[in-house]
Amino acid sequence: MELVYSAEFAEVNEAVRVRLRATRWWRLLRWTARGACVLAVLVAGFALLSGDPGEAVLLAFLGLVAVTAAELVPWATARSLFRLIGSQGEARAVVDEDGGRWTSRDTDTAIRWALLTRYVETPRLFVLFTDRTSGTGLAYLPKRGLADPADADRLRAILDRNTVRV
Structure with missing residues (x-):
């Protein structure tokens, strides 16, 4: 099964977000940042009640920075990957019973199923x-890289035989 496509930021961003959602550390990081924000806002409220508005504003700002930084991780990661992948021009991916092989202008990478053990299907991507x-x-x-939309069923069958759908 062959796919031919050029990188699009929206797809790289979606792939990074799907991958992050499948990790425990990402959920922990997000909840920690949100907890830090809530704690900072509570302490800011106490500082405001004790008559120190400058400290209250600073603490509230730091809490928002924590959440914003955590929420920007997927975008920044996707942006970095896209700059690398997008600079390679058109990509070809061949997927078979052994694994996948991705080829572009300057790269040729083969990955066996023993390493890529899981997959998620979205409306646009595997x-x-x-x-x-x-x-x-x-x-x-990306499904748009398939020669025929019906090839998505064939690709899904290969993935189901060799990996685990999450």
Whole structure:
């Protein structure tokens, strides 16, 4: 099964977000940042009641910075990946019973199913990623890269035979 496509930021961003949602550390980071924000706002409220508006504003601002920074991680990661992937021009991905092979202007990467053990299907993508013990690797296959929309069923069948749908 072959796919031919050029990188689009929206797809890279979606793939990164799908991958992050599948990790425990990402959920922990987001909840920690939100908890820090709530705590900072509560302490800011106490500071405001004690008559120190400058400290209250600073604490509320720091809480918002924590949440904003955590929420920008997926975008910044996707932006970095897109700059790398997008600079390669057209990509070709060949997926078969052995794994996947991605080829572009300057790269040729083969990844066997033993590394990409799981996948998620979205309306636009198949996002393949490593298991929890192998880090946070990912690969994505945009459905628009298929020669025929019916090929999505064939690709899904290959993925179902060789990986686990999450």
